[in-house]
Amino acid sequence: MSSVPPPVGTGARTIAPAKLNATLLVGPVRPHDGRHDLTSVMQSLTLADDVALVPAPVGAPADDVDCPGVDGDNLALRALRDFRAATGWDAPPLTVRIVKRIPVAAGMAGGSTDAAAVLRLAAHLSGRGDAALLQELAAGLGADVPHGLEPGLALAAGAGERLERFDGDLPGAVVVVPADVGLSTPSVFREADALRPPRTADDLEAWRVRVLDALRAVGAHGATYPAELAVNDLGAAAVSLAPVVGAHLEALRHAGAAPALVCGSGPTTVGWFPDAEAAEAAAARLAADGVDALVALPTSGAPIEAVPA
Template sequence: MSSPAVAGRVHARAPGKLNLFFEVGDVQEDGYHEVASAYQAVSLYEDVWAESAEDFSVSVSGTVDVSGVPADDRNLALRAARLVAQKIGYGGGVHLDIVKHVPVAGGMGGGSADAAAALVACDALWGADLGAAQLHQLAARLGADVPFALMGGTAIGTGRGDQLSPALAKGRFDWVVVPTDEGLSTPEVYAHLDALRMNPDLLRAPRAPVVPPGILQALRAGDPVALAERARNDLQAAALSLRPPLRDALELGEEAGALVGLVSGSGPTLAFLASDPESALELQVVLSAAGYQALHVHGPVHGARLA
């Protein structure tokens, strides 16, 4: 394939995610962990524009601090574009213009959303028409969270988080998200969890991570109270140990009416579940008055698609 089948500029967007439940198994011989997670895509999006070019390049801007986002071949979206080109035998390039709204290194899968949006945008730009199954295969090669950013909605992830099964979630769940300026390294958080688990009296790894039926029942019922009672993140202890001030924000949010406060993924972004949109707005006001950046989002929302 020597020239794009579709000319011009293509815009795709993909959502950030929250982990409503995250159970982490013991470290494996290859250094990875098996996990069991309940993901929900929320209304905080990454925007990616793809435009035909002679080579592969990327520019990054946004409403969040993007200083730590690479603009070279380490960028996950650029790697996604190269995978599509390789898949279809396309010999040209693409320029990706990424506008980020999901906190960077915040545990909400912003980089994965960039990659998912790039897959969709390049597929359309080059007229590849790969289809959902082939795009999912490419997504799985890029990282555990990319397939979910492509799919969206609510899902259960097992294995390394990339073996996805859609989960029915009735109605709308309202969240208040509190990002912080300084991110946390996911490998560092996992390594710290492993270190904490060296003392089994403090933390014990499950033999086989699993999402409990109560989480699925709460989602199917659209019941935020029941979901809050069962929500958990095994990475939270490690994230709080590495970043102790997060405890103050968690306590404030729960005192201000949140049904539950969680570290999102590997952190340091915090997610507070509210009972309804009005309660989320009140919580947002309290957290903002205390000096925190607080964003009201809702889920589930659709995955990566053309805008």
């Protein structure tokens, strides 16, 4: 006999914050799945999508997604389907409603953080699915999805799915510069492998220790994250495939960013500034030079709210 699902009512909503890699180091390929081992510092930003899980229109035959400009069979909808299959949740059809603010295919985990938000919302509305199950489902959807289950600051290992989370956030503010070019993540990894061999497992571990010490200092004393650790091994590949990425990095440095780096596999770039005021001034200078830019702050948490009737 099927269980009676709790009433969804008008649904629930949350934010799905963009993810910034403050450090991204690429190691050897894992033989069991073809992914690279990574050491990465992941930080959520106030730049975020709005994600809601609400009842589908009357007569709808199945779950669907409402997100203008995004394919209807996207990662967020897969997250809902996977959650239903794993938990047996048989609520009537639902609509995943997404208001996009994170640039699409930007290297900021926009699709992944939306999928993580759907898992959080489904668990909230259904009363099913513990943390271990959500982690398992998230890892199955993609290496960036687990971080979005608990937005904030984390040190990632594996392909990004093994996380050590930290209280607090990295200090400062960032200026985000999107690029109107397409870069697929697999192509960037291939180019990175062609430009230089991946780091060894020993090198990744040595960096992990350095990064861990820095993150502990940030959490305990509010220390600044060291600029020398702000390294992205995919940055050169992104610049090689899309030279505008290099131009944006140079523009950010000229505007005072310290450091400037590529977001994930690109093509978005970000520049770090000591505070929001400095970041706003830099964004204004970039805009005056014809470079679109926006300011975001490091952030943690993503509360769930009822959708107003």
